[in-house]
Amino acid sequence: MLTNMRFWFLVRINYHLPNINFFMENFIKKEKQLVFPNFFLFLPKSEKKLNMLYMNHKNRGMFLEKIINNTIEFYCANGIGIFHKKNLDISFKAVSKDLAVNDAFIFKKSTVDYYGIYKGIFVAFEAKSTNENVLNLKQIPEHQLSYLQKIREHFGCAFFIIFFKQLEKFYIVSIDKINLSWKSIPVAFLQKEGFEIPLTYPGIIDFIGYIDQMI
Structure with missing residues (x-):
């Protein structure tokens, strides 16, 4: 059963993603089995849109974070x-014996949401959601930019x-492409200067191939 699901996942990747060659080289030619984190749900074949499955989550504001966390795991x-x-730097002033936090404060501002290493290169990125067809740059603090x-x-x-959220689409764009004098980033700009990332089974947005084009 699991083997069939893995095969179906690879077929779905082949259908959706532009960087299928990366997966072909690393997981098929080398006969390496994919490892799925425990929270991935193996769903039967269905023509239903996967993004609608996730968008029904009660806390829609956590949707992007959940998908990215799935992807990086x-x-x-x-x-x-x-x-x-990256979590907030929090200093705890008072913690009870049962580990309940009675007093705490943010020690310093966070830099960005995510960081890591890929092909020996340091990677840092910020994740943002918007209900509009533009992202207001006021949503991105100056220290993060x-x-x-x-x-x-x-x-x-x-x-x-x-x-x-309204378009149900994900985009990735390099900081180099952003004009910081703008008030907002329109989706039309991202369609030209960025890349749309499909949401694929089992709940990831595979952005590695796009990093390859930026480094």
């Missing part, structure tokens, strides 16, 4: 790259992954 489990979700720019200055890879 898949990458780490299969030796494709190492990526981590500055951090991503510095990563590029030191030859790292820095980009945004943006989810447009």
Whole structure:
């Protein structure tokens, strides 16, 4: 049963993703089995849109984070790259014996949502969601923009992954393409200067191939 599901997953990747050659080289030619994190649900073949399955989640604001977390766990489990979700730097002032936090504060501002290593290159990116057809740059704090720019200055890879809820589409765009004097980033701009990332079974957005084009 599991073998059939893995085969179907590869077929789905072949249908959706532009970087299928990466998977062919690493997992088929080398006869290496894919490792799926425990939270992946193996669903039977269906013509239903996968994104609608996830969009029914009660907390729609957590949708993009959940999908990216699924994706980076898949990458780490299969030796494709190492990526981590960066948590807020919090200082705990008072913690009870039962480990309940009674007093805490944010120690310093977070840089970006995610960071990692891919092909020996440091990668940092920020994930944003919007209900509009544009992303207001006010949603991105100045210190985050500055951090991503510095990563590029030191030859790292820095980009945004943006989810447009109404369109149900994901885009990836390099920090180099963003004009910081703009008030917003329209989806029409991303269609020309960025890349759309399909949501594929079992709930990942495979952005590795797009990083290859940016480094």
